[in-house]
Amino acid sequence: xxxxxxxxxxxxxGILGMTLALRLAQRGGQVTLFEAADTVGGLASAWQLGDVxxxxxxxxxxLSDTALRGLLAELGLADDITWRETRTGFYTDxxxxxxxxxxxxxxxxxxxxxxxxxxxxTILYASKIRDAQPLEHIPVxxxxxxxxxxxxxxxIWRPLLRAKLGDHYTQASAAFIWxxxxxxxxxxxxxxxxxxFGYVPGGYARILQRFDTVLREAGVNVKPxxxxxxxxxxxxxxxxxxxxxxxxxxxxxxxxxxxxxxxRLCPELRDDEQRQLRDILYQGIVCTALLLKQxxxxxxxxxxxxxxxxxxxxxxxxxxxxxxxxxxxxLVYLPKYVAVDDPAFDRSDHxxxxxxxxxxxxxxxxxxxxxxxxxxVSRVRHVLAISTLNYxxxxxxxxxxIPGLYxxxxxxxxxxxxxxNETIQLAERAVEYLPARGELGCEIRx
Numbered sequence: 001x002x003x004x005x006x007x008x009x010x011x012x013x014g015i016l017g018m019t020l021a022l023r024l025a026q027r028g029g030q031v032t033l034f035e036a037a038d039t040v041g042g043l044a045s046a047w048q049l050g051d052v053x054x055x056x057x058x059x060x061x062x063l064s065d066t067a068l069r070g071l072l073a074e075l076g077l078a079d080d081i082t083w084r085e086t087r088t089g090f091y092t093d094x095x096x097x098x099x100x101x102x103x104x105x106x107x108x109x110x111x112x113x114x115x116x117x118x119x120x121x122t123i124l125y126a127s128k129i130r131d132a133q134p135l136e137h138i139p140v141x142x143x144x145x146x147x148x149x150x151x152x153x154x155x156i157w158r159p160l161l162r163a164k165l166g167d168h169y170t171q172a173s174a175a176f177i178w179x180x181x182x183x184x185x186x187x188x189x190x191x192x193x194x195x196x197f198g199y200v201p202g203g204y205a206r207i208l209q210r211f212d213t214v215l216r217e218a219g220v221n222v223k224p225x226x227x228x229x230x231x232x233x234x235x236x237x238x239x240x241x242x243x244x245x246x247x248x249x250x251x252x253x254x255x256x257x258x259x260x261x262x263x264r265l266c267p268e269l270r271d272d273e274q275r276q277l278r279d280i281l282y283q284g285i286v287c288t289a290l291l292l293k294q295x296x297x298x299x300x301x302x303x304x305x306x307x308x309x310x311x312x313x314x315x316x317x318x319x320x321x322x323x324x325x326x327x328x329x330x331l332v333y334l335p336k337y338v339a340v341d342d343p344a345f346d347r348s349d350h351x352x353x354x355x356x357x358x359x360x361x362x363x364x365x366x367x368x369x370x371x372x373x374x375x376x377v378s379r380v381r382h383v384l385a386i387s388t389l390n391y392x393x394x395x396x397x398x399x400x401x402i403p404g405l406y407x408x409x410x411x412x413x414x415x416x417x418x419x420x421n422e423t424i425q426l427a428e429r430a431v432e433y434l435p436a437r438g439e440l441g442c443e444i445r446x
Contacts, residue, residue: 006030006436009240009248011228011265012256014042015420016410018211019071019427020254020434025218027436032248033215034226034240040212043380044420046205049291050374052326054203057287057378058315058333060300061198064186065421067428072200075210081198086320089299091363092155092306098299115152122147126178127185132415135174136391143174159305163312164337168281168386175415176387183417197300201325231255231266231405238404252435254406258282258382259396262407269400276396280411281388283337284381286344288352291374292330295319296364309363310355311336329373334360340381349377384418385411398430406434 006029010017013035021033039045047056061068061081072078087100090108098104106116125147129135135143144157161169161177200207215222227243231253238253255262263269263277288311295318302314311334318330334356338344344352357369388394391414398408408430416422 006252007250008032009238009250009253010034010256011231011240011253012042012409013037013040013222013224014256015044015423016408016427017042017254017256018215019424020256020408020431021220021222022211022215022218023427023431024434025215025220031219032221032223032250034228034242035222035224036227038224039208040222040224041204041208043383044204044208046203046208047376047378049289049331049376050327050329052291052329052331052374053205054317054321054326054331055205056289056376057285058317058335059199059204059420060320061200062183062186062421063196063198064183065419067424068421071424072207075207075214077200077207077210080200082201082322083196083198084320086197086300087298089297089302089314091302091304091309091314092159094306096297096302096363099303100299110155111152115149115155118147118149119152119156123181123185126181129178129182132175132178132182133392135178136387136389136393136415138174139170139389140172140174140177141170144177156305159307160303162307163304164384165283165386166337166339166342168283168339171281171386171388173387173389173391175391179387179415179417183419197320199321201322203321203325228255228265232268233402233404238402250404252404252406254408254434256407256409258409259385259407259411260382262409266400266402266405266407268402273396273400276394277407279394281386282340282382283384283386284340284342284345285335285337285378285383286342286347286352287333287335287378288356289376289378290330290332290334290353290356290372292332293371293373295323295330296332296360296367309359311359314360314363330371337384345379345381349375352377385409385413387415391415398433406430 008024008029008031010021010033013033017033021031025031043057045056046053069078090097090099092110145153165172228240229243230241232239237249239247239249241247259277259280263274296316298319300319304313315333318326353375360367398406400407410418413422413426
């Protein structure tokens, strides 16, 4: 069997599935990419708020995002990236502070000078760590207390961990916080100690449209609107069934959906494989996006430690994106990271808008609820796989016990953070392990 004869089916048309599809097609595979939604993109997909089309979730490109920038170059979009120096805010004890440079950090009132020194030392020390695997054995709470001190942990780190991970923060390893620190520190290092963030004019709507075109030009059969319901071995091949009643058969199949969903989709997996997939701990997200009459704040991101605020952070895209791309409006994302069974998923758009509006009015004196022009709410139950203790050892291999079936998803981003750059890196690593022909590959565990 030659490389050109290998038929690949890929479940999931997010950035991961799209990148895998492109690379497999480039090495001669016959690739079909299935996406349940009407358009490709997954978490990177775009939507429309009023007359503005922009990302469904907030995304930004860092100078250190070499994999993403490389893909954008391949798509012919790298020269269009617009770079801008941004600022960071911090909301704590009912007050909004700027935390955009060293002087503002030193002036930050909630922490004493000793606390600030220990916090800075923690960040610097973490930035020097190259192998994060030993950190997987240390609870993040213990590691942060050790390096930053109890006061800084209680005042800064615990609220931020709880905002991102909820009560699951007690199960996270130190590798979780290391990954966040390492990425942001690398961005500042690449940006000459400045927060230089970038975006492609038109947002991910434009990126994904171009990516879709490139996939089709490479021979990939892109099939949106296909909801996979079952993947199983059948007569020496891998059979895929879909909600529309269709069935298709491939030599090799890669499932890229979240681990618990993959377990449900592939019932022939061994009991131990099912258990490994279902045991991966996820956080979901309820993200409210507001299109406003005007920008809300000068900060691209405002971190929040006050527990009463009903969202994790304030992401003001209009502090990064040129006003002309947003019709002169303000675009704000208000994410809330929650457990997969959190009641927030059942709250109506109207209730979420009311909660967010009340909180913004309390945080920003210049905000008026009448400034809201359009509201969008995105709800995704399985977004972030949490780096729990001994995460690498518990992670299931990509190659399954079913011949020809592979499961590759964002849970395989080991000691990293969920972002587009890491997702592309995962795809580039994974494709090297996938068989170029019809034979079975060796066990993949990365």
